[in-house]
Amino acid sequence: MKCAPGVMIVLLLLLGQTHGDSVNQTEGQVILSEEAFLTIxxxxxxxxxxxxxxxxQYLGEGPQLLLKAVTDKEKGSNKGFEATLDKTSRSFHLKKGSVQQSDSAVYYCALSDTVIGTHKLRVERGPGC
Incomplete structure (x- = not known):
């Protein structure tokens, strides 16, 4: 019996678990007049x-990163939007002092995925080859 040339495949499986991690944000559509104050x-x-x-995410486009925060009380700002990570109240509220029609979009709050471990799987030639 002939065997194909040896092939070794090494797969690294990243298993992320959420352990109940979650985010909750203002639900539904928010309708504001121009120049109104926004809080999500x-x-x-x-x-x-x-x-x-x-x-x-603006109409017809893919999601774009607006703000990011890692450390407590870290304040991010971009395009007039601001959010401060508050680990005591576990909040990251998005605010803007004066919204414009061009701000019409879908806004998503997200919590980073956490990879808590890795598992290696090694697949080698079977016995007899």
């Missing part, structure tokens, strides 16, 4: 040190 609430629950993100 975002609270989170995690057993790991959090990294929080706000993404924006």
């Amino acid at each position: 609430n975002c609270t989170y629950s995690t057993t790991w040190p959090p990294t929080l993100f706000w993404y924006v």
Whole structure:
């Protein structure tokens, strides 16, 4: 019996587990007049040190990173939007002092995935080859 040339495949499986990690944000459509003050609430629950993100998705486009925060009381700002990570209240509320029609979009609050371990799987030639 002939065997094909030896092939070795090494797979690295990254297994992320959430352990109940979650984010909750203001639900539904928010309708504001131009120049109004905007607040979109975002609270989170995690057993790991959090990294929080706000993404924006304009009509016909893919999601884009708007803000990111890692350390407590870290304040991010971009395009007039601001959010401060508060680990005491577990919040990362998005705010803007004066919204414009061009701010019409879908906004997502996200908590970073946490990889808590890796597992290696090695596949080698079978016996007899």
